[in-house]
Structure formats: structure tokens, C-alpha cells
Amino acid sequence: MSKFVVTLLNISIIALVVIVAFGISTYALSKKMTDYNNATGVIVGTIDKKDSIIIAEARGNVSKIYFNEGEKVKEGDKIVELINPELDSKIKVLSAATNNLSAKTELAVASQAAQQLEIVSPVSGYVSEVNYSEGETVNPSDRLYTIYTNEDTRFYIELSDQEYKQVMNLDSITAYSERLSQFVELNFSNLSPDKKINPDDKESKIGVFFTLKNKDDGENLLHNEEMTLLLDEKKEFTSKPFDVINGVWSKILSVD
Amino acid sequence: MKSIKTHYIPNSALLFIIVSPFTILFYATYVFNPANAGNLFLYAFQLTGDIIAISIVSALWLTILLDLFQPQHFKKDYSYRDAWVKSKKPTVDVLMPVANEAIKVVEKTLINVIAMDYPHKTYILDDGHSDEVKALAEKHGAHYISRPKENKRHAKSGNLNHGLQFCKGTYVAVFDADHVPKKNFITELLPFFENEKVGLVQTPQHFINTDNYIASGTAQAQDIFYKYVQPAKNSYNSAFCVGTNMIYRRSALTDIGGVALRDHSEDIWTSILLHEKGWETIFYNKILAEGVAPETIGSFFRQQNRWSRGGFSLFFTHNPLFIKELTLDQRLQYFFSNIHYFSAFTVLIFLLFPIIYLLFGLHPMDITNSNNWFIHYIPYFITVYFLPWFLLGTIKMSTISTSAASFAPYLKAFVSVALKNNYKWVATESKSKSVYLLMSDIWPHVLIIVLSILAVVVGWYNPNDVVTTAVSTFWVLLNSYVLFLFIFHGVSKKS
Structure with a gap:
């Protein structure tokens, strides 16, 4: 082999290597871009509310149900009224015999029990279940109402690694409720995510809870209702890689 | 009495001995926990790479540690008496296998071989059939032996065995054409043979051309071997022959039927045969010959390829762990030397990982909490990456560079051993001007x-993840800088 041929061969191997390298990285870049463009930008999660169960404390017949399923309740609202004819007549008899000391004590006990016949909501929220209708008999510790409270309304969502990182990079996190046509601003409830769901799964997801930034937003949301998480900053994110670097710098120097 | 061992262990090496088990275990608890796995396919490679790296470092750790506890324990009663040599006056032959090395190199070695102060006969064994070498031998008064061309098999070992037929001395010294002995070489080594079990006395290969980038890298990597590994092997009667700068006992060679007939790495095979037959070997840690390390990419890769071929073929065809004739100590020591060449896989895997992350966003570990990864990795990384610094007190860029780059000849050797390709011997510093296609070696x-x-x-x-991207970028740039330095110095030397 002459020197010329060797040089030619060396150059062609370099050219081949460069072509292969460019091929691989072009493939990688285009895959990255299509993945990004194909990402829907919205991910659906659900509202998670704590339920509060209202239990009867005394025996009686339901005389009045004040709220039906789905209706909003405020803390302190009267929600059920029971009557107990035996107790009523007992009170009448006892209040007649006012001089007897033991009767007095019994009267106090009976009127206490009578007060328990009026049931008041301990929380604000909305009624999810009413288990008795008017006229039915209720025993102590029977479940009368289930109320979803407005306290501790959370938003639960399952994210892929990619989506999780994307969300972490957002400045503000917003979800949208289609039913209410309303935007809801969210906070991370804790920064470390829950454990991966199905670690064996190839596309295992990370479960994350958000709390509401504005607690009043929780009033109108229903338990298990779907909301979509917006990754709206996507556009800003894609086209300007330098913004990311600037972002890092401003975070380090805490410019804002 | 003279001490066989002439080195001391620096404090930084003791630090390595004490610290590395902790850093390695700390890292292992993280990496070998499948809960921390990221991409499972890459994780399998991560495990492979780490198992190899940890095995090699642990083997070195154990070798140095054992030697600290029981230095030269099997040679406690070895005496070193000049008187024995003076009374016995044993005869010595010096063999110089030559295969197309540059005539200047051969002449310099030949002059110094002849000038050694102990009376000896010098034989040049020329496999290049060069008239120049023949004239040289006649000029300096050395015997010239050349194998008939049609009978040229088994490269250097065949050449040595052919030469052995013509010499009758009790002891045989061997020097490659590029290793120049000092005057007192034979005088220093011969007294060890008073013990009749000793079949081989080996001295270090010492390279003097450290002004060259690639050669200085090779030299420092070799330093670890000759400062720590060989002396420790010496303590367990498993110091092995490195092909040059040693003296054989002729009767030991006859006992095993001559130098092992191999196309490459006949040195380690001969040592194993000697050990199998119960002969003892001595590594005498004093520089008594000065050699030249390969300076070009081509010769460096040829040398590394030959050594790693030896390692792999031994591992797969005659695994020292299962040679019954050897003691357990010897088996382990040979095995430890063997697995070194698997480091090529680790190097390649860890060169590719940051690139794969940057290109495809795939990571072998779960890095959603990246801190965890760093905390476990950094101490381990320091102990492993800066190992020469711990053991030798310095670390040269050229050492990192050449060891990183040598994954390619190792893997090439692995593939050809796996495919059972035949080896064609080319001397490390061959002057034969068959044109060398540089890119065929360095395209990876x-x-x-x-x-x-x-x-x-x-x-x-x-x-997606700025921190991991930044770290990967750092790695990718550092790795390519290290490889670039190797190519840059190798290519600029070539012209």
C-alpha cells in the first residue's frame, strides 16, 4: 500500500466515523423533539377530599332532613332533626315534679339527650350521602350523613419521570376544571414524590399530591372529580435552551 | 544476607488500604440495590462494569494487604551468598531474541550485553534473517543463530527454544532487543540460584523514555505492577516471568520441556509450567536493565493487545484458578493478574454512559433524587480513579490517558480470543515498514x-434535569479530553 492509499483510507475511516456519530445524534435529537411535541401538555388527575361521617348519638325518629345529596353545608348548619316521643313525655312529667331532687337530675339528663336530637354539621363541605329519610328510626352510632369537607382538599396525579421533571421545572402549577371552567393553582404538598407505582412496570409512574394554593377553590370541587394539569409553559421551555441556563443562574444568584 | 524486597510502602498506600473497603462497600450498597435501578438494560451494564472494577481493585487491595502482613514469608531462609558463585563458577548464556527491531537499538543492547562483568556467552537469535544483524554479531563477537525460514513457528518462544539447542550453560539470561542490562546484572542475580529449587529470577522492566507521553503513561502503570504486585506475588512464590531481564535455570527449563511454545505471552505460560512442576521463582526488585516503552499508538496497541491476549487466553483455556498443581496462593495470584484485562469492559461502559444520558436521557440508576447517587459515588470514585496517586504518590495525565485508551486493544484481543483467531507476531518496536493504518486502531x-x-x-x-445534564457534560468533556490527549500525543509523535 502506498502512502497515498493509506492517507485516503485514514480519511475515509474518519469520515465514516463522523457520519455515524452524526447519524446517531441526529436520531437522538429528532426523537427528543418528537417526544416533546407529542407530549399532550395536559395530564389528568383527580381531586381527593377527606370525608367526615356524621353519626347519630341518640335514639329517635328522623323528623327533618335539611340537606340532600350534593348540597353544600357550612360548619354549624343544622342538618338532621330527630324526635323521641318517649323522651318528650318524660321531660313533661319530670318538669312537673320540680321539688324532687332525683327528678331534677333525671330531667337534666333527659334534656341533654333531647339536645342530641338536633344534629349540627361539624365541618364545611358538601353532602355525599344521606342514609336515612324522614320518618325512619335511628339508633345511636348509626351513620346519618357523609360529608366531604373543604379542609385538606388535595389533587392527586400520576406522572412519568419525564413529566415529573417537567412539572418540577414549572414556576407555577395550574390545573383546570372543565366542569367549573375554572383554573386552580396548586402547590407541591411535599417535594419528594411518593414511591413509584408498579416498580416492575416498564413505564412506572410517580404519584404526587398537590395542595391548593387558594383554599376557597376547594369549595366547588367534588371528590374524585377529574382535573387536567397544565404544562402550559411548554412553549417557553422548548424553543429557548438558553433560558434554562439563565434560569439556573438566576436561581443560584437569587436575582428575583 | 540480602533482602529480596527493596521497597517500602508509603503512607498514602496505607491510606488506600484502610479507606478503600469503606468507600467500596458504601458504593456497593447503593449500586447493588435493585431499588435504585433506573433503566434496567443500562443497569445490567452498570452492574457488569462495577463488578469488574471492584474485583480488580479488591484483588489489588488484597494482594498488597496480604503482603503487608506476611512479606516474603516463604523465603525466610533464603540466603544470598556471593561466595557460592565464586566457588561454583556456574556458566551463563545470554540469549537476545531479535525480530526486525531497528539496528541501532539492537547494537546498543548487544554492546551492553557483552559488557556485563560476569563471564558469559552471548547468542543473538535473529528471526528477521537480517544480514545487518549478522554483521553486527560478528563485529562484536556474539554467536549468531537464525532459524530456517520454513521452520518459523511460535514466534519468540520458538526462537528461544531453537537457540537453546545451541547453548550448554547452566543458566540462561534473556534480554529483548530494547532492554539494556547493567554491568552487574548477572553478578547480582546469580547468587539466588544457590537454592536448588529456584528456577527463575526476574527483575523489573524499567522504562527510561518517560519524556514521551505514551511511554510515560505505560511506565507509570507498570510501576504499580513492579512496586506492589510483583513483590507481593514474590511472597507467595508466584512472581512470574515478564519475558525479558531474567535468568532461567537451564535444568528447570529442560524439566518443563523448554520455554512454553506459544504465539504470544510465552513468559507467563512458562512461569506457570515452572510453578506446576514445583519450581520456585524470585522477583528481585532492583532495576538492573533499562528498556524503552512503546512511543507510538501503533506499537503501544500492539504491545497491549499481545499482553491482553495472553491474559484472556489463559483465562479461557487454562484458567489458573483450576490448576491443581499450583498452591491456592499461586492460583489466586495468577487469577488476579488475569482479570486485569477485563477492565476494558468497565472503561468502555463508563465512557458510553454519560453520552447515552445526554443523547437519550436514559440513566442506569434512579436519579430522581440525584444527591443519593453523588454521596455514594464520589468517595468510591476518588479511591479508584486516583489509585496511582495513592500507590505511587503521583498521578500523571498520561497514565489516565493511556489506561483509558487501552480498552480498544484489550477488547480486540478479547474478541479474537473468543473467535480463536490465530495470532501473528509483530515485535512491539518493529522496524518493518509495512504501512500502518492508524485509524484502524483509533476509530473507537x-x-x-x-x-x-x-x-x-x-x-x-x-x-429535563439540569444537574444531571451538567454532570454528564463534565464527564463527557473530561473523557474526550483524556482520549484526545492520547491521540494527539500519539499522532504528533508518529510524524
Whole structure:
């Protein structure tokens, strides 16, 4: 082999290597871009509310149900009224015999029990279940109402690694409720995510809870209702890689 | 009495001995816990790479540690008496296998071989059939032996055995054409043979051309071997022959039927045969010959390829762990030397990982909590990456560079051993001017460098995880710089 041929061969191997390298990285870049463009930008999660169960404390017949399923309740609202004819007549008899000391004590006990016949909501929220209708008999510790409270309304969502990182990079996190046509601003409830769901799964997801930034937003949301998480900053994110670097710098120097 | 061992262990090496088990275990608890796995396919490679790296470092750790506890325990009663040599006056032959090395190199060695102060006969064994070498031998008064061309088999070992037929001395010294002995070489080594079990006395290969980048890298990597590994092997009667700068007992060679007939790495095979037959070997840690390490990419890769071929073929065809005739100590020591060459896989895997992350966003570990990874990795990384610094007190860029780059000849050797390809011997510093196609050796390095640069561009196109991207970029750039230095110095030397 002459020197010329060797040089030619060396150059062609370099050219081949460069072509292969460019091929691989072009493939990688285009895959990255299509993945990004194909990402829907919205991910659906659900509202998670704590339920509060209202239990009867005394025996009686339901005389009045004040709220039906789905209706909003405020803390302190009267929600059920029971009557107990035996107790009523007992009170009448006892209040007649006012001089007897033991009767007095019994009267106090009976009127206490009578007060328990009026049931008041301990929380604000909305009624999810009413288990008795008017006229039915209720025993102590029977479940009368289930109320979803407005306290501790959370938003639960399952994210892929990619989506999780994307969300972490957002400045503000917003979800949208289609039913209410309303935007809801969210906070991370804790920064470390829950454990991966199905670690064996190839596309295992990370479960994350958000709390509401504005607690009043929780009033109108229903338990298990779907909301979509917006990754709206996507556009800003894609086209300007330098913004990311600037972002890092401003975070380090805490410019804002 | 003279001590066989003439080195001391520096404090930084003791630090390595004490600290490395902790850093390695700390890292292992993280890496070998499948709960921390990221991409499972890459995780399998991560495990492979780490198992190899940890095995090699642990083997070195154990070797140095055992030697600290029981230095030269089997040679406690070895005496070293000049008187024995003076009374016995044993005869010595010096063999100089030559295969197309540059005539200047051969002449310099020949002059110094003849000038050694102990009376000896010098034989030049020329496999290159060169008239120049023949004239040289006649000029300096050395015996010239050349094998008939049609009978040229088994490269250097065949050449040595052919030469052995013509010499009758009790002891046989061997020097490669590029290793120049000092005057007192034979006088210093011969007294060890008073013990009749000793079949081989070996001295270190010492390289003097450390002004060259590639050669200085090789030299420092070799330093670890000759400062720590061989002396420790010596303590367990498993110091092995390195092909040059040693003296054989002729009757020991006859006992095993001559130098082992191999196309390459006949040195380690001969040592194993000696040990199998119960002979003892001595590594005498004093520089008594000065050699030249390969200076060009081509010769460096040829040398590394030959050594690693020896390692792999021993591992797969005659695994020292299962040789019944050897003691358990010897088996372990040979095995430890063997597995070194598997480091090529680790190097390649860890060169590719940051590139894969930047290109495809795939990571072998779960890095959603990246801190955890760093905390476990950094101490381990320091102990392993800066190992020469711990053991030798210095670390040269050339050492990192040449050891990183030598994954290619190792893997090439692995593939050809696996495919059972025949080896064609070419001397490390061959002067034969068959044109050398540089890119056929360094295309993997060039590919990694080009891919690294492109990967950085792709990686910073809207990165998902800025921290991991930044760390990967650092790695990718450092790795390509290290490989670039190797190519740069290798190529600029070539012209």
C-alpha cells in the first residue's frame, strides 16, 4: 500500500466515523423533539377530599332532613332533626315534679339527650350521602350523613419521570376544571414524590399530591372529580435552551 | 544476607488500604440495590462494569494487604551468598531474541550485553534473517543463530527454544532487543540460584523514555505492577516471568520441556509450567536493565493487545484458578493478574454512559433524587480513579490517558480470543515498514470524541434535569479530553 492509499483510507475511516456519530445524534435529537411535541401538555388527575361521617348519638325518629345529596353545608348548619316521643313525655312529667331532687337530675339528663336530637354539621363541605329519610328510626352510632369537607382538599396525579421533571421545572402549577371552567393553582404538598407505582412496570409512574394554593377553590370541587394539569409553559421551555441556563443562574444568584 | 524486597510502602498506600473497603462497600450498597435501578438494560451494564472494577481493585487491595502482613514469608531462609558463585563458577548464556527491531537499538543492547562483568556467552537469535544483524554479531563477537525460514513457528518462544539447542550453560539470561542490562546484572542475580529449587529470577522492566507521553503513561502503570504486585506475588512464590531481564535455570527449563511454545505471552505460560512442576521463582526488585516503552499508538496497541491476549487466553483455556498443581496462593495470584484485562469492559461502559444520558436521557440508576447517587459515588470514585496517586504518590495525565485508551486493544484481543483467531507476531518496536493504518486502531476513540461533542449539543436542547445534564457534560468533556490527549500525543509523535 502506498502512502497515498493509506492517507485516503485514514480519511475515509474518519469520515465514516463522523457520519455515524452524526447519524446517531441526529436520531437522538429528532426523537427528543418528537417526544416533546407529542407530549399532550395536559395530564389528568383527580381531586381527593377527606370525608367526615356524621353519626347519630341518640335514639329517635328522623323528623327533618335539611340537606340532600350534593348540597353544600357550612360548619354549624343544622342538618338532621330527630324526635323521641318517649323522651318528650318524660321531660313533661319530670318538669312537673320540680321539688324532687332525683327528678331534677333525671330531667337534666333527659334534656341533654333531647339536645342530641338536633344534629349540627361539624365541618364545611358538601353532602355525599344521606342514609336515612324522614320518618325512619335511628339508633345511636348509626351513620346519618357523609360529608366531604373543604379542609385538606388535595389533587392527586400520576406522572412519568419525564413529566415529573417537567412539572418540577414549572414556576407555577395550574390545573383546570372543565366542569367549573375554572383554573386552580396548586402547590407541591411535599417535594419528594411518593414511591413509584408498579416498580416492575416498564413505564412506572410517580404519584404526587398537590395542595391548593387558594383554599376557597376547594369549595366547588367534588371528590374524585377529574382535573387536567397544565404544562402550559411548554412553549417557553422548548424553543429557548438558553433560558434554562439563565434560569439556573438566576436561581443560584437569587436575582428575583 | 540480602533482602529480596527493596521497597517500602508509603503512607498514602496505607491510606488506600484502610479507606478503600469503606468507600467500596458504601458504593456497593447503593449500586447493588435493585431499588435504585433506573433503566434496567443500562443497569445490567452498570452492574457488569462495577463488578469488574471492584474485583480488580479488591484483588489489588488484597494482594498488597496480604503482603503487608506476611512479606516474603516463604523465603525466610533464603540466603544470598556471593561466595557460592565464586566457588561454583556456574556458566551463563545470554540469549537476545531479535525480530526486525531497528539496528541501532539492537547494537546498543548487544554492546551492553557483552559488557556485563560476569563471564558469559552471548547468542543473538535473529528471526528477521537480517544480514545487518549478522554483521553486527560478528563485529562484536556474539554467536549468531537464525532459524530456517520454513521452520518459523511460535514466534519468540520458538526462537528461544531453537537457540537453546545451541547453548550448554547452566543458566540462561534473556534480554529483548530494547532492554539494556547493567554491568552487574548477572553478578547480582546469580547468587539466588544457590537454592536448588529456584528456577527463575526476574527483575523489573524499567522504562527510561518517560519524556514521551505514551511511554510515560505505560511506565507509570507498570510501576504499580513492579512496586506492589510483583513483590507481593514474590511472597507467595508466584512472581512470574515478564519475558525479558531474567535468568532461567537451564535444568528447570529442560524439566518443563523448554520455554512454553506459544504465539504470544510465552513468559507467563512458562512461569506457570515452572510453578506446576514445583519450581520456585524470585522477583528481585532492583532495576538492573533499562528498556524503552512503546512511543507510538501503533506499537503501544500492539504491545497491549499481545499482553491482553495472553491474559484472556489463559483465562479461557487454562484458567489458573483450576490448576491443581499450583498452591491456592499461586492460583489466586495468577487469577488476579488475569482479570486485569477485563477492565476494558468497565472503561468502555463508563465512557458510553454519560453520552447515552445526554443523547437519550436514559440513566442506569434512579436519579430522581440525584444527591443519593453523588454521596455514594464520589468517595468510591476518588479511591479508584486516583489509585496511582495513592500507590505511587503521583498521578500523571498520561497514565489516565493511556489506561483509558487501552480498552480498544484489550477488547480486540478479547474478541479474537473468543473467535480463536490465530495470532501473528509483530515485535512491539518493529522496524518493518509495512504501512500502518492508524485509524484502524483509533476509530473507537475518535467515534467517542465526536459523539461526545454532539451529545453535549443534544443534551442541552431543553434538558429535563439540569444537574444531571451538567454532570454528564463534565464527564463527557473530561473523557474526550483524556482520549484526545492520547491521540494527539500519539499522532504528533508518529510524524
